[in-house]
Amino acid sequence: DAKTTQPTSMDCAEGRAANLPCNHSTISGNEYVYWYRQIHSQGPQYIIHGLKNNETNEMASLIITEDRKSSTLILPHATLRDTAVYYCIVRVVGGGSNYKLTFGKGTLLTVNP
Amino acid sequence: KAGVTQTPRYLIKTRGQQVTLSCSPISGHRSVSWYQQTPGQGLQFLFEYFSETQRNKGNFPGRFSGRQFSNSRSEMNVSTLELGDSALYLCASSYVAGGLETQYFGPGTRLLVL
Numbered sequence: 013d014a015k016t017t018q019p020t021s022m023d024c025a026e027g028r029a030a031n032l033p034c035n036h037s038t039i040s041g042n043e044y045v046y047w048y049r050q051i052h053s054q055g056p057q058y059i060i061h062g063l064k065n066n067e068t069n070e071m072a073s074l075i076i077t078e079d080r081k082s083s084t085l086i087l088p089h090a091t092l093r094d095t096a097v098y099y100c101i102v103r104v105v106g107g108g109s110n111y112k113l114t115f116g117k118g119t120l121l122t123v124n125p
Numbered sequence: 126k127a128g129v130t131q132t133p134r135y136l137i138k139t140r141g142q143q144v145t146l147s148c149s150p151i152s153g154h155r156s157v158s159w160y161q162q163t164p165g166q167g168l169q170f171l172f173e174y175f176s177e178t179q180r181n182k183g184n185f186p187g188r189f190s191g192r193q194f195s196n197s198r199s200e201m202n203v204s205t206l207e208l209g210d211s212a213l214y215l216c217a218s219s220y221v222a223g224g225l226e227t228q229y230f231g232p233g234t235r236l237l238v239l
Contacts, residue, residue: 053213053233
């Protein structure tokens with residue numbers, strides 16, 4: 013699976029949009045971008061995933077650049093409960109692929125009142 | 126649907142003992158993966174089971190083992206516990222839809238080895 017690079021930490025004001033970047037310059041054509049988050053001492057929570065098109069669900073939006081070398085997770089209206097470590101993971105899926113998630117260090121997002 | 130459940134949530138053991146952790150996946154999910162999380166090493170993959178067979182394995186010693194039952198419930202066992210085995214052990218169940226697999230994690234079992 014391709015390696016990802018994320019900032020160590022970010023701050024965001026409550027109610028504002030949080031934009032979390034992820035660099036995956038070595039991504040290959042059959043690799044998807046997945047985002048998880050982990051609130052302190054809880055299990056990671058799936059947020060969203062995408063291949064090349066932008067994706068949106070009830071939790072967040074995922075913007076993937078045209079060359080697929082980077083992506084941004086957007087939390088449109090951050091709340092204090094969104095304070096967590098956010099992990100960007102790139103992996104091959106389907107077709108008998110390895111079902112292992114490789115977590116990096118992620119980005120600690122702190123939402124301030 | 127109920128989420129992934131793990132029991133026990135907290136456990137204290139002493140060095141040399143063994144421990145068994147249990148994971149019940151989301152109904153309909155057939156794959157169960159286990160991860161270890163420590164402050165120093167972060168989240169690391171232990172192994173993955175599908176249809177009662179270990180399909181993938183991480184780089185952990187043989188003291189770490191697991192199994193999956195016909196109802197997809199899974200257990201992992203750690204024998205001869207060491208202080209460094211103190212960690213949060215996470216279980217994730219997954220399903221495949223449209224060729225894509227998504228893993229959903231349980232709350233974890235926090236193991237302290239004294």
